[in-house]
Amino acid sequence: MEISELGEFGLIDRLTAGLKPVNSSTVKGVGDDCAILRNRETDILVTTDLLLEGVHFDLTYVPLKHLGYKSAIVNFSDVYAMNGTPRQITVSLGISKRFTVEHIEELFAGIRLACEIYGVDLVGGDTTSSRQGLVISITCIGEAPADKVVSRSGAKDTDLICVSGDLGAAYMGLQLLEREKIASAGQKDFIPKFEGKEYLVERQLKPEARRDIIEELAKAGIVPTAMMDVSDGLSSELLHICKQSNVGCRVYEDRIPIDYQTAIMAEELGMNLVTAALNGGEDYELLFTVPLHYHEQIEKLPDVKLIGHITKADLGCAMITRDGTEIPLRAQGWNPLAAE
Amino acid sequence: MEISELGEFGLIDRLTAGLKPVNSSTVKGVGDDCAILRNRETDILVTTDLLLEGVHFDLTYVPLKHLGYKSAIVNFSDVYAMNGTPRQITVSLGISKRFTVEHIEELFAGIRLACEIYGVDLVGGDTTSSRQGLVISITCIGEAPADKVVSRSGAKDTDLICVSGDLGAAYMGLQLLEREKIASAGQKDFIPKFEGKEYLVERQLKPEARRDIIEELAKAGIVPTAMMDVSDGLSSELLHICKQSNVGCRVYEDRIPIDYQTAIMAEELGMNLVTAALNGGEDYELLFTVPLHYHEQIEKLPDVKLIGHITKADLGCAMITRDGTEIPLRAQGWNPLAAE
Structure with missing residues (x-):
């Protein structure tokens, strides 16, 4: 199916159908100007990755579902690297004309599978057309108790x-x-x-x-x-x-x-x-x-x-x-x- | 100056030089796997926008500084639309070869000006090369007291x-x-x-x-x-x-x-x-x-x-x-x- 048949909102409805937040910090997900999160006890961790076709991935040998999975994983990894737990992601896509609705569903199936396995809620994003290749921009929000957050700057002599x-x-x-x-x-x-x-x-x-x-x-x-x-x-x-x-x-x-x-x-x-x-x-x-x-x-x-x-x-x-x-x-x- | 002379980390250092967080909720900005935020009283609002050259903007007549400014503003606008206050943004850029360090500095000058005027901290992002045009992906994090957040779904007959x-x-x-x-x-x-x-x-x-x-x-x-x-x-x-x-x-x-x-x-x-x-x-x-x-x-x-x-x-x-x-x-x- 051509993406233009659905339009932006139709495509988003389709990709996000049946999403159910699993984290108590997710107050409201997809469907408004912003997602709403509530996190009163712990610190919030934010990381973002931009993946561009031809630079970060080659669709000749990367299946779209794997690509979606990996795009989510690389963000989760950054949150774990702070000793935190990933809780929410937003997914922005730039889609060129050669992709069908089914292609983007495959990509999203990978993203949603990663979210399911790692207990992360998909809470928002942006979907637009792209003149050239596929663009994937994911931001992940995680949490950690303030005294457990680990940065890059704490290594000491003899560690x-x-x-x-x-x-x-x-x-x-x-x-x-x-x-x-x-x-x-x-x-x-x-x-x-x-x-x-x-x-x-x-x-x-x-x-x-x-x-x-x-x-x-x-x-x-x-x-x-x-x-x-x-x-x-x-x-x-x-x-x-x-x-x-x-x-x-x-x-x-x-x-x-x-x-x-x-x-x-x-x-x-x-x-x-x-x-x-x-x-x-x-x-x-x-x-x-x-x-x-x-x-x-x-x-x-x-x-x-x-x-x-x-x-x-x-x-x-x-x-x-x-x-x-x-x-x-x-x-x-x-x-x-x-x-x- | 060619961007390749600086490389990713050199460019990031240059673009983020002198950044000083103004919001108490910004614990740590650029420079680690994640930014760290602390927001114990209010709800958190998250929005994201993806802007692609040739689709959202035409550099024939859009000056890069204006483009940077606008890219930030459109995200702040989404947070205000929830009756919230924008506090942090992450900025991801895909940069094609025709851009120099000075070009990207212009773009960033606009983003930083918007942040300054609206009291928002730039806390992270991702910078990479792009095979084709310029890619700008911004995520904004804001806050609002839980009882003040306004969604799209509360309009009532006679309002x-x-x-x-x-x-x-x-x-x-x-x-x-x-x-x-x-x-x-x-x-x-x-x-x-x-x-x-x-x-x-x-x-x-x-x-x-x-x-x-x-x-x-x-x-x-x-x-x-x-x-x-x-x-x-x-x-x-x-x-x-x-x-x-x-x-x-x-x-x-x-x-x-x-x-x-x-x-x-x-x-x-x-x-x-x-x-x-x-x-x-x-x-x-x-x-x-x-x-x-x-x-x-x-x-x-x-x-x-x-x-x-x-x-x-x-x-x-x-x-x-x-x-x-x-x-x-x-x-x-x-x-x-x-x-x-």
Whole structure:
């Protein structure tokens, strides 16, 4: 069905049909000039992400439902990275003429699925036409008790540096998808070769936000001193934390968690594995620091790795390689505004 | 200066330099995974607008500073339309290669000026490259005491319908700008003919949000039963209020406030003046309903006009023309997803 048959309000009615807020802080969702929220006990967290076709996603190999899911997840991840809980999102879409109502329903199905799984209410947005590609702008509102909010600036000398999951897989997934796109050369019946690399594809196309880590930390009574999510690459994020906390760091190459599929793919592509793990973006894992005395407790947490420690600022930020060499960390992660 | 020289974080540093929050609810602004807000007494209002080059604005005649100003204002207007006060915004930008650092600084100067004048804090956003035109996505967070929030759904039979300012001027300003764009035919030294029509140009390029009306209403102790801002045209907005309040309405043609410049321009273009006032968008005036007993108080408010009254639902929505004919209201306002 052509979107023009429904018009803006008809499309919105269709996309938001049956939405039922699950959070008590959502007083009123879609349908007025503003959404109304009520949050009298805790602090409010706000984050926003803009995703543009051709820059952030390629619809040749990204299914619309996955794209919707991921668009929501990347925002939830930012709220978890403050040790908060995402509660509401607004979704703005710019839609070009090649999309039908069914396409946008697919995209929204992904967004709504992410909201359902993570307990988030879709409370508003804006829907308009776009002259060129698809535009997705999502703002997420979350909450956290004021004394539990974790920023990037609290890391202290001797703190332990921890990271959840593994790194570099989403980046390798992107390389794989791009390789198969080229191999397909537009053939309709082309079957891409993903065998044995399913994990990489999933990490790129359908990432999850680490709510489980936030819950584990809370259960263990640990409030990190600093935290952020790994969206631009470990190096870049570590440098942010160190800069904003006015500290330095040492991370150990042999401690960086890497999945075996990531390693195989790097080998196949002749890429340096550690570089991929340090600078590949979109992992949406949590990077955080905790005081030294949590050492034992952290070691017991499933899916959390200790990768290094914070130092005084004048020692700078470096990785210690397997052979003991110190290499300064540099932000070589994804920079959407860098020269090509 | 090329934006790639600065990169994403360099550009953000430059655009947000010297920002100082003015609202006590802003705990932390730009620079972390999320902004942190604290709002323990009042309800929170959230609205968002997506503006795309070629759809919402034409940089041939829209100066970037004005565009920035307007992008912020349209969001503030939505918060005032809930009887609230805007407090924070996030600004996401998609920037194509033809823009320099200076261009984006101009755009931001307009956004920051609007924030300064309206007392709003810029607390976050996202900045990325765009393959095609400029993309601006702004989310505004406001507040209002829970018992003062005004939605679209509270209008009651016999309520008075009021509107601030005048209508149709922004639409006529757009027609004028488009006419002069065609007349210029790309000549560099072309001087557009705006004499005697400065008000129309200003209404299109640099609208204001009606904070003053909200303040006047509060001073007079009046809480509207329903309210929204006129962004898509009076007809369209009246139909929203009536549908959501389950009522009908009568508005009187001779009561609709129209500036003389709007009338002259309609004459010149051979357009129906009332149609322009009913369906022209982007006025950002406030449309609201109040109980009948406020009649005298409303008449005393400067820049507010009584244009009709609410009826029972079964009477439908209509305009009474000067000669006493009833014409059903139809939403012919701007529909960004309609067929062209």
